[in-house]
Amino acid sequence: xxxxxxxxxxxxxxxxxxxxxxxxxxxxxxxxxxxxxxxxxxxxxxxxxxxxxxxxxxxxxxxxxxxxxxxxxxxxxxxxxxxxxxxxxxxxxxxxxxxxxxxxxxxxxxxxxxxxxxxxxxxxxxxxxxxxxxx
Amino acid sequence: xxxxxxxxxxxxxxxxxxxxxxxxxxxxxxxxxxxxxxxxxxxxxxxxxxxxxxxxxxxxxxxxxxxxxxxxxxxxxxxxxxxxxxxxxxxxxxxxxxxxxxxxxxxxxxxxxxxxxxxxxxxxxxxxxxxxxxx
Numbered sequence: 540x541x542x543x544x545x546x547x548x549x550x551x552x553x554x555x556x557x558x559x560x561x562x563x564x565x566x567x568x569x570x571x572x573x574x575x576x577x578x579x580x581x582x583x584x585x586x587x588x589x590x591x592x593x594x595x596x597x598x599x600x601x602x603x604x605x606x607x608x609x610x611x612x613x614x615x616x617x618x619x620x621x622x623x624x625x626x627x628x629x630x631x632x633x634x635x636x637x638x639x640x641x642x643x644x645x646x647x648x649x650x651x652x653x654x655x656x657x658x659x660x661x662x663x664x665x666x667x668x669x670x671x672x673x674x
Numbered sequence: 675x676x677x678x679x680x681x682x683x684x685x686x687x688x689x690x691x692x693x694x695x696x697x698x699x700x701x702x703x704x705x706x707x708x709x710x711x712x713x714x715x716x717x718x719x720x721x722x723x724x725x726x727x728x729x730x731x732x733x734x735x736x737x738x739x740x741x742x743x744x745x746x747x748x749x750x751x752x753x754x755x756x757x758x759x760x761x762x763x764x765x766x767x768x769x770x771x772x773x774x775x776x777x778x779x780x781x782x783x784x785x786x787x788x789x790x791x792x793x794x795x796x797x798x799x800x801x802x803x804x805x806x807x808x809x
Contacts, residue, residue, distance in 0.1 A: 562697070579770050
Protein backbone atom coordinates (compact mmCIF):
# COMPACT_ATOMS: atom_id res chain seq x y z
CA UNK A 540 0.00 0.00 0.00
CA UNK A 541 0.88 3.66 -0.46
CA UNK A 542 1.76 5.53 2.75
CA UNK A 543 -0.34 8.67 3.10
CA UNK A 544 1.71 11.85 3.52
CA UNK A 545 1.88 13.21 7.07
CA UNK A 546 0.96 16.81 7.84
CA UNK A 547 3.04 19.44 6.03
CA UNK A 548 5.18 21.73 8.17
CA UNK A 549 3.01 24.74 7.26
CA UNK A 550 -0.22 22.97 8.22
CA UNK A 551 1.36 21.57 11.40
CA UNK A 552 2.42 25.07 12.54
CA UNK A 553 -1.02 26.42 11.70
CA UNK A 554 -2.65 23.77 13.92
CA UNK A 555 -0.03 24.12 16.69
CA UNK A 556 -0.45 27.90 16.71
CA UNK A 557 -4.26 27.66 16.89
CA UNK A 558 -4.32 25.96 20.30
CA UNK A 559 -4.80 27.54 23.71
CA UNK A 560 -1.74 26.68 25.84
CA UNK A 561 -3.27 27.58 29.17
CA UNK A 562 -2.52 24.37 31.05
CA UNK A 563 0.51 23.76 33.30
CA UNK A 564 3.81 25.23 31.97
CA UNK A 565 2.03 26.67 28.92
CA UNK A 566 0.71 23.40 27.53
CA UNK A 567 -2.45 21.70 26.37
CA UNK A 568 -3.63 18.46 28.01
CA UNK A 569 -3.16 15.44 25.74
CA UNK A 570 -5.19 12.26 26.09
CA UNK A 571 -3.79 9.18 24.32
CA UNK A 572 -6.41 6.61 23.36
CA UNK A 573 -5.82 3.20 21.77
CA UNK A 574 -7.05 3.64 18.18
CA UNK A 575 -8.31 0.06 17.99
CA UNK A 576 -9.82 -0.70 21.40
CA UNK A 577 -10.76 2.81 22.58
CA UNK A 578 -8.91 2.25 25.88
CA UNK A 579 -7.62 5.51 27.39
CA UNK A 580 -3.89 4.89 27.84
CA UNK A 581 -2.47 8.04 29.46
CA UNK A 582 -2.84 11.77 30.05
CA UNK A 583 0.13 14.06 29.40
CA UNK A 584 0.91 17.60 28.25
CA UNK A 585 2.03 19.10 24.94
CA UNK A 586 3.70 22.43 24.23
CA UNK A 587 3.56 23.94 20.71
CA UNK A 588 6.74 22.14 19.59
CA UNK A 589 5.38 18.79 20.80
CA UNK A 590 2.19 19.36 18.79
CA UNK A 591 4.20 20.36 15.71
CA UNK A 592 6.57 17.38 15.91
CA UNK A 593 3.69 14.96 16.51
CA UNK A 594 1.92 16.23 13.41
CA UNK A 595 4.91 16.12 11.07
CA UNK A 596 6.43 12.84 12.31
CA UNK A 597 3.30 10.87 13.28
CA UNK A 598 5.04 9.89 16.56
CA UNK A 599 3.60 11.26 19.80
CA UNK A 600 5.76 13.93 21.45
CA UNK A 601 4.93 15.51 24.79
CA UNK A 602 6.17 18.17 27.20
CA UNK A 603 7.42 16.45 30.34
CA UNK A 604 6.28 18.56 33.30
CA UNK A 605 8.59 16.64 35.66
CA UNK A 606 11.75 16.85 33.53
CA UNK A 607 10.70 20.18 31.96
CA UNK A 608 11.73 19.21 28.47
CA UNK A 609 10.38 17.90 25.21
CA UNK A 610 9.84 14.15 25.30
CA UNK A 611 9.45 11.73 22.41
CA UNK A 612 7.26 9.00 23.86
CA UNK A 613 9.30 5.79 23.64
CA UNK A 614 12.68 7.52 23.29
CA UNK A 615 14.16 5.36 26.07
CA UNK A 616 11.63 2.51 26.38
CA UNK A 617 10.98 1.94 22.69
CA UNK A 618 7.27 2.19 23.50
CA UNK A 619 6.45 4.62 20.71
CA UNK A 620 2.95 5.82 19.90
CA UNK A 621 2.06 5.99 16.20
CA UNK A 622 -0.56 8.70 15.93
CA UNK A 623 -3.46 7.80 13.67
CA UNK A 624 -5.46 10.94 14.38
CA UNK A 625 -5.10 14.15 16.40
CA UNK A 626 -8.29 15.91 17.51
CA UNK A 627 -8.58 19.23 19.32
CA UNK A 628 -11.39 20.11 21.68
CA UNK A 629 -13.95 22.91 21.53
CA UNK A 630 -11.86 25.49 23.42
CA UNK A 631 -8.47 24.35 22.12
CA UNK A 632 -6.83 23.52 25.46
CA UNK A 633 -6.91 19.72 25.07
CA UNK A 634 -6.05 17.29 22.31
CA UNK A 635 -7.03 13.67 21.79
CA UNK A 636 -4.49 11.38 20.13
CA UNK A 637 -5.72 8.09 18.70
CA UNK A 638 -2.61 5.94 18.72
CA UNK A 639 -1.17 2.55 17.93
CA UNK A 640 0.75 1.87 21.14
CA UNK A 641 3.92 -0.19 20.94
CA UNK A 642 4.32 -2.10 24.23
CA UNK A 643 3.16 -0.40 27.42
CA UNK A 644 1.93 3.20 27.64
CA UNK A 645 2.66 3.42 31.38
CA UNK A 646 6.12 3.71 32.91
CA UNK A 647 5.06 1.00 35.39
CA UNK A 648 4.90 -1.49 32.51
CA UNK A 649 1.10 -1.57 32.42
CA UNK A 650 -0.61 -1.14 29.09
CA UNK A 651 -2.60 1.85 30.44
CA UNK A 652 -1.82 4.34 33.22
CA UNK A 653 -5.42 3.92 34.36
CA UNK A 654 -5.16 0.17 34.80
CA UNK A 655 -4.81 -0.32 38.50
CA UNK A 656 -6.91 1.84 40.83
CA UNK A 657 -10.61 2.32 40.40
CA UNK A 658 -13.94 2.72 42.10
CA UNK A 659 -16.97 1.04 40.64
CA UNK A 660 -19.95 3.29 41.24
CA UNK A 661 -22.95 2.26 39.24
CA UNK A 662 -24.32 -0.80 37.46
CA UNK A 663 -23.25 -1.46 33.87
CA UNK A 664 -24.51 1.22 31.40
CA UNK A 665 -27.15 -1.00 29.80
CA UNK A 666 -28.63 -1.94 33.17
CA UNK A 667 -28.38 1.66 34.38
CA UNK A 668 -30.28 2.91 31.35
CA UNK A 669 -33.08 0.39 31.90
CA UNK A 670 -33.26 1.55 35.50
CA UNK A 671 -33.38 5.23 34.56
CA UNK A 672 -36.09 4.59 32.00
CA UNK A 673 -38.02 2.31 34.37
CA UNK A 674 -37.93 4.85 37.21
CA UNK B 675 -32.93 -4.77 40.14
CA UNK B 676 -31.19 -3.72 43.33
CA UNK B 677 -29.21 -0.45 43.14
CA UNK B 678 -25.63 -0.95 44.32
CA UNK B 679 -24.58 1.43 47.07
CA UNK B 680 -22.38 4.33 45.96
CA UNK B 681 -19.08 5.02 47.69
CA UNK B 682 -19.30 5.74 51.42
CA UNK B 683 -18.23 9.19 52.59
CA UNK B 684 -15.20 7.73 54.39
CA UNK B 685 -14.02 5.83 51.32
CA UNK B 686 -14.70 8.84 49.06
CA UNK B 687 -12.56 11.11 51.25
CA UNK B 688 -9.82 8.49 51.34
CA UNK B 689 -9.74 8.37 47.53
CA UNK B 690 -10.05 12.16 47.14
CA UNK B 691 -7.22 12.72 49.63
CA UNK B 692 -4.95 10.21 47.85
CA UNK B 693 -4.73 12.19 44.61
CA UNK B 694 -2.02 14.62 43.50
CA UNK B 695 -3.68 17.99 42.81
CA UNK B 696 -0.81 19.48 40.85
CA UNK B 697 -2.73 20.62 37.78
CA UNK B 698 -4.15 24.11 37.20
CA UNK B 699 -5.74 25.75 40.30
CA UNK B 700 -4.83 22.71 42.45
CA UNK B 701 -6.76 20.12 40.48
CA UNK B 702 -6.41 16.78 38.73
CA UNK B 703 -7.23 16.42 35.03
CA UNK B 704 -10.45 14.50 34.44
CA UNK B 705 -11.22 12.66 31.20
CA UNK B 706 -14.86 11.70 30.65
CA UNK B 707 -15.36 8.69 28.40
CA UNK B 708 -18.65 7.22 27.19
CA UNK B 709 -18.99 3.96 29.15
CA UNK B 710 -20.70 2.20 26.26
CA UNK B 711 -18.95 3.39 23.09
CA UNK B 712 -15.53 4.36 24.50
CA UNK B 713 -15.76 7.82 22.86
CA UNK B 714 -13.77 10.46 24.74
CA UNK B 715 -16.33 13.17 25.50
CA UNK B 716 -14.45 15.95 27.29
CA UNK B 717 -11.47 16.94 29.41
CA UNK B 718 -12.01 18.99 32.57
CA UNK B 719 -10.55 19.49 36.06
CA UNK B 720 -11.53 18.25 39.52
CA UNK B 721 -10.57 19.61 42.93
CA UNK B 722 -10.85 17.38 46.03
CA UNK B 723 -14.48 18.35 46.67
CA UNK B 724 -15.44 17.54 43.07
CA UNK B 725 -13.85 14.09 43.42
CA UNK B 726 -15.61 13.52 46.74
CA UNK B 727 -19.04 14.60 45.46
CA UNK B 728 -18.66 12.55 42.28
CA UNK B 729 -17.89 9.44 44.32
CA UNK B 730 -20.76 9.79 46.80
CA UNK B 731 -23.43 10.98 44.36
CA UNK B 732 -22.44 9.12 41.17
CA UNK B 733 -22.92 12.39 39.22
CA UNK B 734 -19.83 13.99 37.68
CA UNK B 735 -18.73 17.20 39.43
CA UNK B 736 -15.82 19.34 38.20
CA UNK B 737 -13.85 22.44 39.12
CA UNK B 738 -14.57 25.12 36.55
CA UNK B 739 -11.26 26.88 35.81
CA UNK B 740 -13.09 29.69 33.96
CA UNK B 741 -15.75 30.38 36.59
CA UNK B 742 -13.46 29.31 39.46
CA UNK B 743 -16.10 27.34 41.26
CA UNK B 744 -17.45 23.84 41.77
CA UNK B 745 -19.61 22.71 38.88
CA UNK B 746 -22.14 19.89 38.75
CA UNK B 747 -22.05 18.84 35.11
CA UNK B 748 -25.60 19.34 33.80
CA UNK B 749 -26.66 21.78 36.53
CA UNK B 750 -27.97 24.26 33.94
CA UNK B 751 -28.20 22.13 30.76
CA UNK B 752 -29.63 18.98 32.31
CA UNK B 753 -26.82 17.08 30.56
CA UNK B 754 -25.74 15.10 33.61
CA UNK B 755 -23.07 12.44 33.55
CA UNK B 756 -23.85 9.26 35.53
CA UNK B 757 -20.47 7.89 36.57
CA UNK B 758 -20.16 4.14 36.16
CA UNK B 759 -16.51 3.97 37.15
CA UNK B 760 -13.77 6.33 38.34
CA UNK B 761 -10.16 5.35 37.67
CA UNK B 762 -7.01 7.14 38.81
CA UNK B 763 -3.74 7.08 36.92
CA UNK B 764 -0.30 5.86 37.98
CA UNK B 765 0.86 9.16 39.49
CA UNK B 766 -2.53 10.30 40.78
CA UNK B 767 -2.81 13.58 38.85
CA UNK B 768 -5.47 12.42 36.39
CA UNK B 769 -8.75 10.53 36.64
CA UNK B 770 -10.80 8.71 34.04
CA UNK B 771 -14.58 8.76 34.40
CA UNK B 772 -16.61 6.20 32.48
CA UNK B 773 -19.99 7.86 32.17
CA UNK B 774 -23.49 7.54 30.83
CA UNK B 775 -23.90 10.95 29.19
CA UNK B 776 -27.35 12.50 29.09
CA UNK B 777 -27.61 14.67 25.97
CA UNK B 778 -24.49 16.49 24.81
CA UNK B 779 -21.19 16.60 26.70
CA UNK B 780 -20.04 19.77 24.92
CA UNK B 781 -21.40 23.25 25.57
CA UNK B 782 -21.61 23.68 21.77
CA UNK B 783 -24.32 21.02 21.68
CA UNK B 784 -22.04 18.34 20.21
CA UNK B 785 -21.98 14.94 21.83
CA UNK B 786 -18.19 15.21 22.32
CA UNK B 787 -15.90 18.23 22.72
CA UNK B 788 -13.51 16.49 20.32
CA UNK B 789 -16.03 16.12 17.55
CA UNK B 790 -15.14 18.86 15.11
CA UNK B 791 -11.47 19.56 14.45
CA UNK B 792 -9.00 16.85 13.60
CA UNK B 793 -5.97 15.86 11.57
CA UNK B 794 -5.81 12.41 10.07
CA UNK B 795 -2.19 11.31 10.12
CA UNK B 796 -1.80 7.64 9.43
CA UNK B 797 -3.71 4.79 7.81
CA UNK B 798 -6.21 2.85 9.89
CA UNK B 799 -4.60 0.88 12.77
CA UNK B 800 -5.04 -2.55 11.18
CA UNK B 801 -3.43 -1.42 7.92
CA UNK B 802 -0.70 0.42 9.82
CA UNK B 803 0.15 -2.72 11.76
CA UNK B 804 0.44 -4.80 8.59
CA UNK B 805 2.74 -2.12 7.16
CA UNK B 806 4.93 -2.05 10.26
CA UNK B 807 5.20 -5.83 10.27
CA UNK B 808 5.76 -5.99 6.50
CA UNK B 809 8.53 -3.37 6.57
